[in-house]
Amino acid sequence: MDTDALRTFAEASRGGPRLIGIDLGTKTIGLALSDLGRQIASPLETIKRVKFTPDVARLRFLCEQHAVGGLVIGLPLNMDGSEGVRVQSTRSFVRNLKPLLDLPVLFYDERLSTAVVTRALIAADTSRAKRSQLVDKLAAAYILQGCLDRMRGMVESEDDDLD
Structure with a gap:
């Protein structure tokens, strides 16, 4: 992750105290919400994708309801770091989202966010049905955290530099 991009985002997102994490899938959108101090990410909800406009309307409602200052969107890179079709789809979604939100x-x-979350749910002996309800919003929380x-x-590293 580019530190400059992270720093720019941190400064630009000060318009609201919270951030929303997004795990964008083809059938669902997993959402997570930070606390007011931006320390802890918690699963929020899973949007069942219908069409772009109602999906974005729900996202906009949640952003307004929770005073969100920015969006952290999971970028599904290939394991070698290259960008595939899913990355193109995610970037396209964001391009269409920007004028509306x-x-x-x-x-x-x-x-590996979904894989890590799925393994944790299996280790906790969570049923397959319950896992399918939880995995997307938990993956969003993993990304946001x-x-x-x-x-x-x-x-913290900037504070150390000042000492």
Whole structure:
């Protein structure tokens, strides 16, 4: 992750105290919400995708309801770091979203997020049906938490430089 992009996003997203993490799938959109201090990501909900306009309307409603200052969107890179069809689809979604939801966006590497969450749910002996209900919003929380941790680490290293 580019530190400059992260720093720019952190400054641009100060319009609201919270961030929303997004795990964009073809059938669902997993959402997570940060706390007011941007320390902890919690699963919020899973939107069943219908069409672009109602999907974005729900996202906009949640952003307004929770005073969101920015969006952290999982970028589904290939394991070698290259960009495939899913990345193109995610970038296209964001291009179409920007005119309708004027919030800063940060793309965040989501490689293995769903796999990590699924393994944790299996280890917790969660039923297959329950896993399918939870995995997308938990993956969004995993993505958002990674971003929050990086942002906090960036601030801490800048504070160390001042000492």
